Amino acid sequence: MWNKMNGGETSSKPHVVVIPYVGQGHLIPFLELTKLLASQGLIVSYISTPGNVARLQPQVDHAVNSSNPGVDIRLVSLPMPPIEGLPPGIESADNIPVHMSGILMKSSYKLAGPFEQWLELQMKSAEDQIQNSPSPPVCLISDMFTSWVHKSGAKFGLPTVVFQTSGAFAMSVMHSFMKHTPHKNVEGDDEYFQVPDLPFDFQLRKSDLPFIMRDPDMNPMQSFVTEEIDRSMEGSGLIFNTFYELDSLGVDHIKRLTKRPVWSIGPILPKKIFDAEGVERATRDSRGKAADISEADCLQWLDSRNSNSVIFVCFGSQSSLNKQQTEALARGLEASQQAFIWALKRLPEIELPEGFQERTKDRGLVIWGWAPQLLILSHPSTGAFLSHCGWNSTLESISLGVPMITWPMFAEQPFNSKLLVEHLGIAVQICSNMDGVGDEHVVKREVIKLLVEEEGKMMRMRAQELRKKAKMAVEKGGTSHANLQAFREYVRERHDNWVLSRRSNEEKGKPEKNKPCTIL
Ligand code: UDP
Numbered sequence: 001m002w003n004k005m006n007g008g009e010t011s012s013k014p015h016v017v018v019i020p021y022v023g024q025g026h027l028i029p030f031l032e033l034t035k036l037l038a039s040q041g042l043i044v045s046y047i048s049t050p051g052n053v054a055r056l057q058p059q060v061d062h063a064v065n066s067s068n069p070g071v072d073i074r075l076v077s078l079p080m081p082p083i084e085g086l087p088p089g090i091e092s093a094d095n096i097p098v099h100m101s102g103i104l105m106k107s108s109y110k111l112a113g114p115f116e117q118w119l120e121l122q123m124k125s126a127e128d129q130i131q132n133s134p135s136p137p138v139c140l141i142s143d144m145f146t147s148w149v150h151k152s153g154a155k156f157g158l159p160t161v162v163f164q165t166s167g168a169f170a171m172s173v174m175h176s177f178m179k180h181t182p183h184k185n186v187e188g189d190d191e192y193f194q195v196p197d198l199p200f201d202f203q204l205r206k207s208d209l210p211f212i213m214r215d216p217d218m219n220p221m222q223s224f225v226t227e228e229i230d231r232s233m234e235g236s237g238l239i240f241n242t243f244y245e246l247d248s249l250g251v252d253h254i255k256r257l258t259k260r261p262v263w264s265i266g267p268i269l270p271k272k273i274f275d276a277e278g279v280e281r282a283t284r285d286s287r288g289k290a291a292d293i294s295e296a297d298c299l300q301w302l303d304s305r306n307s308n309s310v311i312f313v314c315f316g317s318q319s320s321l322n323k324q325q326t327e328a329l330a331r332g333l334e335a336s337q338q339a340f341i342w343a344l345k346r347l348p349e350i351e352l353p354e355g356f357q358e359r360t361k362d363r364g365l366v367i368w369g370w371a372p373q374l375l376i377l378s379h380p381s382t383g384a385f386l387s388h389c390g391w392n393s394t395l396e397s398i399s400l401g402v403p404m405i406t407w408p409m410f411a412e413q414p415f416n417s418k419l420l421v422e423h424l425g426i427a428v429q430i431c432s433n434m435d436g437v438g439d440e441h442v443v444k445r446e447v448i449k450l451l452v453e454e455e456g457k458m459m460r461m462r463a464q465e466l467r468k469k470a471k472m473a474v475e476k477g478g479t480s481h482a483n484l485q486a487f488r489e490y491v492r493e494r495h496d497n498w499v500l501s502r503r504s505n506e507e508k509g510k511p512e513k514n515k516p517c518t519i520l
Contacts, residue, residue: 013072014495015043015122017137018163019115021108021145022052023093023101024288024317025390029165029241030143031056032268034073035063040488043072043134045122047115049080051091055289072134076118081110094288094317098410098434101318102221105228109148116152123156138494141239147231159236159494161487166391167242168250168264169419170412173202175233175257178226181216183209199256200249202418210410211435237261239487241268241395243473243480246424246466261490263483267395267470273378274399274471288317292369298341298376301365305339308383308460311405311447312376314343316390319409323349324437330356332443338451339363339381343371377402383460384450386430389416398426401467403459405446407431407438426463 016037020030027048034044048056053075060073080091085103093101125133140160142149153160164171176182176197186193189207212219232238237260244251244264255262291298302310313329315321321329326344330353333340340360344350346368357366373393376382377400386405387393394416397404404427406417420427428446431438450456473480 012135012495012499013041013043014139014491015045015135015137016139016141016491017045017047017119018141019047019111019143019146019149020163020165021093021143022049022091022104025093025392026143026145026165027052027056027092028288029268029392030163031059032270033141033163033239033241034060035067035071036265036268036484037488038063038071038073039067040484042488042491043074045074045076045134045137047076047078047111047118049091049111050077051080051089053077059287074134078111078114078118081107081114083107083110097320098318102224105145105221106224108146111146112148112152115149116155119152119156135495136498138498139236139491142232142235144228144232147228150231150235153235161237161239162232162235163239163241164232165241166412167394167416167419168240168247168254168262169423170250170391170415171229171240172198172250172253172257173415174412175229177204177213178222178229183214184216189214199253204414208414208418208432210408210414210433212410233258233260235260237263237490240264241266241391243267243470243478245469245473245479246398249423261486263487265480265484265487267399267474267480269396269399270374273374274467274474287372287374289370291367291372291375293367293372295372295375298365298367298372299379301341302376302379302381305381307380309451310339310341310379310381311336311384311386311451312341312343312371312373312382312402313386314371314373314393315388315407315409316393319388319434320345320347320350323351326350327353328438328440329443332438332440333364333447334360335440335444336447336451337363338447340447341365341367341371341376341382343367343369343373345369374400384447384456386447389413389420391416394420398463398466399470401460401464403427403450403456403463405430405450407436409434424462424466426459426466428459 018030018034020026034046038044056075060075064071064073083103090096093104123136126136137158140149140153140158141163142160144162144164150160173195176195180196182193182195183206186206190205192203192205195202195204206214216222238254242264243266251262251264344366374396377385377396382402384405385397385402388409389406390413404420406420406427406429408414408417414432417429421429430442430446472478475481
């Protein structure tokens, strides 16, 4: 049944399992990771809950149908346990306000039971050679916020590798910040303090921090997040959705800190993103969930604008602006006289200033709901991106060579913004936090700077340079490509060990049934 190929590899496929946290900023990159690993000849089981699986199914079907035959992705739907404090049916962070996402994070461990039952079944079917069953999983890939997976891995003798959906620079800062809480004894909100234990200079003010992080004693997530970060560094290794040329400071630091393999294999995005024509048509509007504008309408609008003349405004899947913030931003955009696409959440409290859409109809497109972000960022008319600096949005902008205006909102977003503004020189920051209100004059000034002025052109040139480096990193011979091969090898070796021990048992004529395989 198991054949050995030239070079020592066995011909059956290694099986890995990915277990993302249920937020779009996690589900989307985990799906891209899944596609990438499946394209490398691995079987990938993607674990989520029924609502998320239903949303992801069309994208998986598309990936499987449009790839080489034999791509093996299995979406596994586990029942969502009831969660105290959340209405039934809520399965994803984009369906609740940000301040409630802590409840979802903390309750994620409830999936451990159903997950372990599923895992046991996988092990047993492979061991008993049930027809069409895949080989047993040889590696679990958890999220920073699904650290319960480490325990399940240990029970089954499987290594758990953590896939970090944030960058290594921000992760380094977050680790040190949560551990040392250097702001604890700082008085004023605008007093600078140093974040210690980093190989680079990093200064912050309390006013740079998301509201709940300002006072460690008042932060309900302080100990949970600190523990999750620590655990994520104690697994068998870390995969980062980043590339070395962008994030070497962070990658080198995390390697030193964890003394574990760190595979930076990003940017993990649809392959066509680096083609001259941009993103593959069929995947354009299908990241996370279906867009609330048709591809044709969006393209028609973008095609009618000049090159680099449009600013795209979008705050990711979780953040939304309140009335005051929306008004200030609208006034700034209107006063800039520049073209814009603005993705706004459909929430009862969100209202544009009266007459705004009418007055800007010749140069503004408002998308209520989910925007086809990659399609927009990849279009030549898009010249700048006003973003909350979620890591996926950041990577997407960099990979498409688009400079940014930043308004970090929560989590590690202020650290991403600092990387973009202070280290890479491809962004300007206009505001911070969920409670900050952008100044309409600053919005106007910075939009004009990025779309019209020389300084904006320089930023675009630097962003385009980074795009070239991102492309090189994922191509054959590039750093991310090499790391991907190294990770594939790591998995392959464990799989081959299982095959060989299985064969030796078969040859001895006494298979050890029901014994979980031990992979060190
Ligand atoms: N996204 C999108 N359309 C939207 C909002 C977000 O396609 O209207 C995608 C975006 O391209 C990115 C992800 O959702 O891949 C958001 O992830 P990010 O890490 O930027 O932010 P988060 O949602 O986690 O705050």
